[in-house]
Amino acid sequence: xxxxxxxxxxxxxxxxxxxxxxxxxxxxxxxxxxxxxxxxxxxxxxxxxxxxxxxxxxxxxxxxxxxxxxxxxxxxxxxxxxxxxxxxxxxxxxxxxxxxxxxxxxxxxxxxxxxxxxxxxxxxxxxxxxxxxxxxxxxxxxxxxxxxxxxxxxxxxxxxxxxxxxxxxxx
Numbered sequence: 001x002x003x004x005x006x007x008x009x010x011x012x013x014x015x016x017x018x019x020x021x022x023x024x025x026x027x028x029x030x031x032x033x034x035x036x037x038x039x040x041x042x043x044x045x046x047x048x049x050x051x052x053x054x055x056x057x058x059x060x061x062x063x064x065x066x067x068x069x070x071x072x073x074x075x076x077x078x079x080x081x082x083x084x085x086x087x088x089x090x091x092x093x094x095x096x097x098x099x100x101x102x103x104x105x106x107x108x109x110x111x112x113x114x115x116x117x118x119x120x121x122x123x124x125x126x127x128x129x130x131x132x133x134x135x136x137x138x139x140x141x142x143x144x145x146x147x148x149x150x151x152x153x154x155x156x157x158x159x160x161x162x163x164x165x166x167x168x169x170x171x
Contacts, residue, residue, distance in 0.1 A: 065155025069163055072156055076148070085167045094143060096136040100124055101168040107134055124161040128152065 063076045070087055073079050079090035083097040096103070104120030107113060115133030117123035126133055131144035152160070 062151055062153065063156040064153045065157075065159050067156075069159070072160055072163075076152060076156070076160070078160070081143070084164075086163075094139075096139055098164050099167045099169050100164045101166050104165060107136065110134065112137075120165045121161050124164050125157055128157060128160070 063072055065072070067075060073084055073087045073090060078084060078098070079087055079092065081092040081094035082090060083092060083099075084090035085099060090098075100107075100120055100123070104123055108117060108120065108123055113134040115123065115126045115130070117126045117133075123134075127144070129149040131146060131148070132141065135141045149157070
């Protein structure tokens with residue numbers, strides 16, 4: 001006859017075997033403490049990392065100006081917030097439509113404009129590099145990231161400005 005450790009015939013007189021509930025509770029508590037400790041060691045994520053914010057500076061690649069026009073706008077993230085004629089998927093509503101061939105002159109002459117641009121082209125460049133110089137009425141302040149200029153090469157910014165100054169409401 002073989003005996004197993006749980007076989008009561010091999011227990012010493014007066015000793016008792018632990019009840020399964022006690023064993024499983026102890027194992028559970030040990031596992032829970034390990035998980036709790038590992039949780040405290042893991043790095044915390046910000047809400048933008050959890051949500052997958054496409055406009056955090058580390059997620060927007062540097063745009064060089066060598067990309068096709070569509071890629072200039074999509075890689076830079078412009079299409080996330082703006083409607084841009086001729087750019088597929090540029091249906092955003094966070095920022096104003098980028099039809100600056102129609103609206104650029106109005107913005108330059110708006111009494112709330114504080115920038116130094118004299119042409120629509122200069123205004124577009126300035127709006128990317130220093131977006132608080134003019135905030136289009138009906139859109140919240142500080143929505144356009146101030147770091148955008150650092151994610152665009154001079155060539156990319158120039159190509160974007162040339163494209164946008166030609167866009168009108170009729171496109």
